[in-house]
Amino acid sequence: MLSEAERHAIVHETMKHKKPGMEMWYGCTGPTTEATISYVRQAAAEGADGAMIAAPAYICASNDDIVEYFLEVADASTIPLGVYNNPPRVKTDLTAAEVLRIAEHPNVQLLKESTGRVAQAALIAKDSPDMSLMCCCSPNLGLIVPTMSLGGHGTANMTGNIIPREMAIISKPWDDFDDATNFKNAYLRNLPMLHYAYTATNPVPMKSLMAALGMPAGPLRKPQKAFRGAALQRGLDAANELNLIDSYGYSPRGLLAAAE
Numbered sequence: 001m002l003s004e005a006e007r008h009a010i011v012h013e014t015m016k017h018k019k020p021g022m023e024m025w026y027g028c029t030g031p032t033t034e035a036t037i038s039y040v041r042q043a044a045a046e047g048a049d050g051a052m053i054a055a056p057a058y059i060c061a062s063n064d065d066i067v068e069y070f071l072e073v074a075d076a077s078t079i080p081l082g083v084y085n086n087p088p089r090v091k092t093d094l095t096a097a098e099v100l101r102i103a104e105h106p107n108v109q110l111l112k113e114s115t116g117r118v119a120q121a122a123l124i125a126k127d128s129p130d131m132s133l134m135c136c137c138s139p140n141l142g143l144i145v146p147t148m149s150l151g152g153h154g155t156a157n158m159t160g161n162i163i164p165r166e167m168a169i170i171s172k173p174w175d176d177f178d179d180a181t182n183f184k185n186a187y188l189r190n191l192p193m194l195h196y197a198y199t200a201t202n203p204v205p206m207k208s209l210m211a212a213l214g215m216p217a218g219p220l221r222k223p224q225k226a227f228r229g230a231a232l233q234r235g236l237d238a239a240n241e242l243n244l245i246d247s248y249g250y251s252p253r254g255l256l257a258a259a260e
Helices: 004-017 033-045 063-076 096-103 120-126 144-149 164-170 177-189 191-197 204-212 229-241 244-248 255-259
Strands: 025-027 050-054 081-085 108-113 132-135
Touching: 004 033, 033 050, 033 063, 050 108, 063 081, 063 096, 081 096, 096 108, 096 120, 108 120, 120 132, 120 144, 132 144, 144 177, 164 177, 177 191, 191 204, 191 229, 204 229, 229 244
Parallel strands: 025 050, 050 081, 081 108, 108 132
Antiparallel strands: none
16 A cells, blocks of 8 residues: 555665664565565665565465565565465465475575464474564464464564564563463463454554554555444453553543544
8 A cells, every 4th residue: 555655765764763683674565576576675775684575465376476476586685585475465375385495595584474274383383494483463363372382483463563562472482481371371361452453454453543542653544444433442442451551651542532
């Protein structure tokens, strides 16, 4: 939904805020292989540490074509790449064997998995590819628990916009039993917010709640519309249950009006 100029501006402006020890990765998927390569090159020219790419949306390309697409972009990139297997958005659903084939490319260093086939997490982890294994934080997909328990390296998440500290605990790799226990406690406690975050296609749930809590989320672009009424109230109830207004110092404005 962003124009090419807007996407370039986001990379250019946010790179000004890079701090020591902070890696800056950018979503660089375009509608074609050539456009994706162009976005990756622009991010690299701005000093980005890496680029995350998914299959182009809408075209519903075959798996063979998308494997070739990922490898072609990797060949052209001068910065590390992350592969985003995101069938809910783009239809193409890479198999474990296809992901592992892509992972053999030295430029591919990260996987974000969003398949609905939970067993895929184990099939990929079993081969210990030389890449970071991450997943979507949707509880509906059910990938977080198997990914993290099988040696995953974290989540690439939407819900961290509202609960960043909690998602940091959920996303920490397990080094010992304390990590596993902390994960369990944080995951179960924050399930109401995780479920709210995926009550509709994002960014609608997240931007609606962020705005209601006084965060600078900005308006949604048409045809998307912000939540109101019961849909938004579910997020507000989760925020109250987790005591987020006090713990994060959010400044809710017009909550009653927003939820009406």
